[in-house]
Amino acid sequence: MEVNSNMDDRVKLFVGCCSNGEDAESMAVLEYSVRKNSSLPVDITWMMQTHDETSPYYGWSTETWATPFSGFRWSLPEVCNFKGRAIYCDSDFIWLSDIAELWNQEFEPGKIVMAKGGENSWRYCCSLWDCEAADGVMPQLAMIKITPFAHQSLMNQFSQNREIVQAFEGNWNCIDGEDLPLDKIDALHYSDMSTQFHLPRAVARMEGTGIKHWFDGEMKPHWRKDLQLEFDRMLSEAESMGYTVDKYIPTDNEFFGDYIKESQANYRNAHKWSK
Secondary structure, rough: OOOOOOOOOOEEEEEOOOOOOOOHHHHHHHHHHHHHHOOEEEEEEOOOOOOOOOOOOOOOOOOOOOOOOOOHHHHHHOOOOOOEEEEEEEOOOOOOOOOOHHHHHHHOOOEEEEEEOOOOOEEEEEEEEEHHHHOOOOOOOOHHOOOOOOHHHHHHHHHOHHHHEEOOOOOOEEEEOOOOHHOOOOOOOOOOOHOOOOOHHHHHOOOOOOOOOOOOOOOOOOOOOHHHHHHHHHHHHHHHHOOHHHHHHOOOHHHOOOOOOOOOOOOOOOOOOOO
């Protein structure tokens, strides 16, 4: 793997997450795991819907999104003022290797984003951006925010425009294990909505808040018991180190409230490994 020797000495990590604390357990595991395994300092920005008009995450058209944060990944270059690098990931990640190994990967000429992909499929739910190179390529953020189908449109545009997209090296967006042993996974993305490791805890926790969890489909156990056990172990370890779930739950007056998004009532397991 080629490494860029002129890198910033701090990783900028942007994480798409929920505004009502629905993924607090996941946020605790993500932050603890990435800091535990990183050889560089990591600055984390939690990207969530808000009523704060000064925030770049205010006022988005979200009605076509599957999650409350689906389209925020496209904001990184402009939010970073088209300078430096930035990594995006969803909140349902466990970082099992040093994120600096992803951060330091070298961009090929003309590429503006690295992601998991190949000839026919790209996944931008974990991506490394060259924000400066994206200047002049990305639509203006103001337009992305108000365009209902911008998220899907940009995914299609980037996936069809291979000269600006590069596959990163390593298993940094390992979707629900992908039949790999745990020690071969760099970053685990427990992506299948119905089997997410934090979901039973989160749904039960939120019952007393008066706000329903946004996932309205059927919950099922994950088919990889070893991965569920790893999440449980990491959550226990995180809380013992001070990354307690309550730190990621908004106060009563900070709750965002109901989201405008697609229902997942008819959600079906999305991956070939599902039972």
